[in-house]
Amino acid sequence: MNPSxxxxxxxxxxxxxxxxxxxxxxxxxxxxxxxxxxxxxxDEGLRSNNEDINLDVILDIPVTISMEVGNTKINxxxxxxxxQGSVIELDRMAGEPLDVKVNGTLIAHGEVxxxxxxxxxxxxxxxxxxxxxxxxx
Numbered sequence: 155m156n157p158s159x160x161x162x163x164x165x166x167x168x169x170x171x172x173x174x175x176x177x178x179x180x181x182x183x184x185x186x187x188x189x190x191x192x193x194x195x196x197d198e199g200l201r202s203n204n205e206d207i208n209l210d211v212i213l214d215i216p217v218t219i220s221m222e223v224g225n226t227k228i229n230x231x232x233x234x235x236x237x238q239g240s241v242i243e244l245d246r247m248a249g250e251p252l253d254v255k256v257n258g259t260l261i262a263h264g265e266v267x268x269x270x271x272x273x274x275x276x277x278x279x280x281x282x283x284x285x286x287x288x289x290x291x
Contacts, residue, residue: 217256218257218258219254221252221253221254221255222252222253222255223244224244224245224246224250225244225245226242226243226244251265251278252264252265252266252275259286260281260286261280262277262278262279262280262281263278264279265278
């Protein structure tokens, strides 16, 4: 454990003071993270001295990317009866594009391809950043 990671009662009081000062500066109340707050971070906090967006701050943050063929709802009784060879009907038709999601947020649609004997996905439609922000609200 790093000594700077230890919180003492005095540190807690200082954190409370900072929280109340930030709340007061933002117009009162508890500050809550919103997509608009994220946009403010991009507009102001990630800019370097020459006003270009500096993405180096976030480039090494890991995210989870997943491809969704489809989904369905099933009750527990039927779930417990599944065994090898069972077929589960999904809400999509064969040939429809897959959803590509990053941390659960839809960012694109695509189709399955095989590359060097491994599955991959070819993106056929990428959702604009503005539309992604709208979906977060």
